[in-house]
Amino acid sequence: xxxxxxxxxxxxxxxxxxxxxxxxxxxxxxxxxxxxxxxxxxxxxxxxxxxxxxxxxxxxxxxxxxxxxxxxxxxxxxxxxxxxxxxxxxxxxxxxxxxxxxxxx
Numbered sequence: 001x002x003x004x005x006x007x008x009x010x011x012x013x014x015x016x017x018x019x020x021x022x023x024x025x026x027x028x029x030x031x032x033x034x035x036x037x038x039x040x041x042x043x044x045x046x047x048x049x050x051x052x053x054x055x056x057x058x059x060x061x062x063x064x065x066x067x068x069x070x071x072x073x074x075x076x077x078x079x080x081x082x083x084x085x086x087x088x089x090x091x092x093x094x095x096x097x098x099x100x101x102x103x104x105x
Contacts (some may be wrong), residue, residue: 001104002084002100002103003082003083003084003086004084004085004088004090004094004096004100005019005022005085005086006085006086006087006088007024007086007087008044009087011041018085019083019085022082022084022085023078023082023083023084024084024085024086025084025085025095025096025099026062026085026087028065028084030057030061030067030070031075031079031084032063032064033048033049033052033061033069033095034052034062034063034064035048035051035062036048037067038082041057044093045071045088045092045094048093049075049095049097050094052098056070056071056072057072075099075101075103076103076104076105079099080103081103084096084099084100092093
């Protein structure tokens with residue numbers, strides 16, 4: 001079953017390589033979460049992941065202005081069977097868990 005990996009912070013990136021068969025879901029990628037988590041935005045990690053899931057189920061998530069919404073069908077097509085890589089702590093709520101849930105159903 002695909003899983004979530006943690007991308008190192010910017011100052012720890014030297015020598016790091018994205019795991020094979022994975023996609024990066026950080027901002028500003030196609031699958032980035034537009035809902036920012038504290039201290040950079042008003043939401044908790046749980047709220048941001050919940051809002052991402054709400055929008056996904058409502059028809060799609062607009063990850064950036066002017067970009068077409070990301071839909072469940074697109075997640076299945078482009079992320080199905082792949083691991084996801086984000087900067088969230090692995091024990092924290094993350095929209096990556098939502099992506100894994102819907103991309104692999």
